[in-house]
Amino acid sequence: MARRIDVETRPREPLSRERVLRAALALADAGGVESLSMRRLAHELEVVPMALYKHVANKDELLGGMIDVVVEEIDPPAVGAEWKTAIRERILSARRALLRHPWASRVMESRTEPTPTVLAYMDSMIGMFLAGGFSIDLTHHAMHAMGSRLMGFTQELFNDTADTDAEMEAQMWGSMADTLPNIYQLYLTVSHDDASVVGPGCDDQFEFELALDLLLDGLEKLRDR
Amino acid sequence: MARRIDVETRPREPLSRERVLRAALALADAGGVESLSMRRLAHELEVVPMALYKHVANKDELLGGMIDVVVEEIDPPAVGAEWKTAIRERILSARRALLRHPWASRVMESRTEPTPTVLAYMDSMIGMFLAGGFSIDLTHHAMHAMGSRLMGFTQELFNDTADTDAEMEAQMWGSMADTLPNIYQLYLTVSHDDASVVGPGCDDQFEFELALDLLLDGLEKLRDR
């Protein structure tokens, strides 16, 4: 009887919480969060599913850890800058992190409890408002008014990234002229705007900054009143 | 051999899409959306799981139908009112509908494609901005800036309705004084504010209206420029 041959010569570096998180990030980045299962993740790491549970309590904690990684990618507050530009820049940095990991906003929304890392981010944001001369009460209102936009969330209802085939889409727009005249009108004007647009004729970055500035300017007026 | 006795005398009214939706709404209202499964829903209707599929294509379509029911609860636009109060009132009505069905916002966020009912609501919202004298372009920006708030979404990051036991909470706040000083400070001032508050010392309705007015006032300024 032949003895077992080591078909796998490399000793396979051991798992670790960090390695698990990295692989989970990669999986979610590549295929969306719905393609991230404990079993698939284990498979990716060439390990049996239950091995993950030695490094992560359960799937929920895994998701929390993944969010922490994303939040930690957000730049620290700029030093010495005026409050508004400092907050603005930080939120734009958060948005960049979120765009790098499109699954993150959905995951955050689906969770009920914030992780300590997220709390720390919120705490630092509160500090930025206070440092900008906002009273405690007004800072409180500001945090609520900004809401998830503080984390760079776009807060759009539907990300129109769904790629339907062109034919069906054309037919849809055709029938829309009668049933949804206003949306149709909007679509017409937007689609032949200037060329500095993303996707279906609409610059998401511009829209985000516009809404952000609307809020920040409004808050500033409240502060100075 | 005794013939089978009808132990079930009432003929059990037949299923229908509407009956399925109503039962699904009830289930989600009662126990949250995570307690809504096709199997449980079928059980509630005293029917075998697969029977549902004669009235609903699949679970996703069921969720879409549930959202439609919620959206249809939103009041129609007030006639003859000024644009800002009309939009304001309608959004507040949407918020009331959402508070009646707390699962609805999460479900909407998790979907990629809007239902025709939701599209109709958006269309009518666009119409309200146009009727208020907004240009097409500015209306477009307004719709983006309002985002999911148009549907009454609160856009808070974490709904602090999680009821942890008091002891753990007290301990948490204790350690927080050092690690999260700003959140702690906010908590201190908010918790002994005036008594016109809801829940943990914070009037969600007030915060929602404040943020809403911030945006509407800002948009109005853009329009008049």
Add this chain to the structure above:
DNA sequence: AAGCCTAGGTGTACGTCGTACACTTGTCAA
């Protein structure tokens, strides 16, 4: 009256999921 179509409800089965629990194995301290 006879036959048949069809809408609506049933039963069984498959593949996937998260994870509990008992086990082996490899490593290092005493």
Add this chain to the structure above:
DNA sequence: TTGACAAGTGTACGACGTACACCTAGGCTT
């Protein structure tokens, strides 16, 4: 040498959504 402990394994369970074949009762055509 022992024996504790951390890390990985194997098996199993109860959910889940839903494909597919089947039954059955009512109403229509002939």
